[in-house]
Amino acid sequence: MASSQFSKSSKRTRDGQWSAGASGNPAGRPVGSRNKSTLLLEELLHSQQEALVQKTIDLALEGDPVALRLCLERLYPAPKERRIDLALPEIREISQAPAALSTILSGIGEGNITPGEGAVLAQIVEVQVRVSEAQAAEKSRQELGQQSREMEADLKSKLSLVETDELADFDIELDPDPPEENR
Numbered sequence: 574m575a576s577s578q579f580s581k582s583s584k585r586t587r588d589g590q591w592s593a594g595a596s597g598n599p600a601g602r603p604v605g606s607r608n609k610s611t612l613l614l615e616e617l618l619h620s621q622q623e624a625l626v627q628k629t630i631d632l633a634l635e636g637d638p639v640a641l642r643l644c645l646e647r648l649y650p651a652p653k654e655r656r657i658d659l660a661l662p663e664i665r666e667i668s669q670a671p672a673a674l675s676t677i678l679s680g681i682g683e684g685n686i687t688p689g690e691g692a693v694l695a696q697i698v699e700v701q702v703r704v705s706e707a708q709a710a711e712k713s714r715q716e717l718g719q720q721s722r723e724m725e726a727d728l729k730s731k732l733s734l735v736e737t738d739e740l741a742d743f744d745i746e747l748d749p750d751p752p753e754e755n756r
Contacts, residue, residue, distance in 0.1 A: 657690050664701045667709070673698045 584595040618625065632640035659680045662672045674695060681691040 657686055657694065659686055659694070661694070661698075664698065664705070667702055667705050670698055670702045 584592055586592055629640050629643060633644045659676065661676050662669060664670055664673055677686070677691050677694045677698070680686040681688055686694070
């Protein structure tokens with residue numbers, strides 16, 4: 574009976590599990606929906622919130638280490654990151670990046686910063702190098718555009734000189750207003 578049931582439904586595997594991308598509920602759980610037991614617990618705790626906080630404070634004042642730690646963690650949470658005190662050279666050009674990376678490696682080697690902090694600093698240096706490269710590329714593009722415009726203007730002036738010289742050799746005059754029949 575079970576084998577015929579699996580053969581009818583191609584969405585299930587032989588062990589009765591749903592295959593990838595298919596389920597018994599294709600619509601799935603609605604986004605943002607919450608478990609009923611979680612909602613009930615939150616409602617119960619919310620109604621007793623003040624009493625629970627006061628009891629935790631009282632226990633902490635009596636010397637309960639768990640309550641004390643809970644209160645202290647709320648008053649002064651552990652910092653996620655610390656300030657890095659490492660003098661890096663300023664990077665205004667790409668050629669200055671290796672000096673900054675050497676300073677970072679020295680800081681790691683001397684124990685002034687952790688390897689993780691060094692990796693973050695190296696990423697910052699890399700971003701600065703990319704910004705410098707982008708600025709240099711934009712400056713180069715603008716300079717090439719200006720040179721192109723200058724060369725175009727120079728070629729146009731030379732071409733007009735060549736055209737007038739050739740016409741002068743043939744004693745042909747350019748008539749600014751050609752006759753109507755030639756138009």
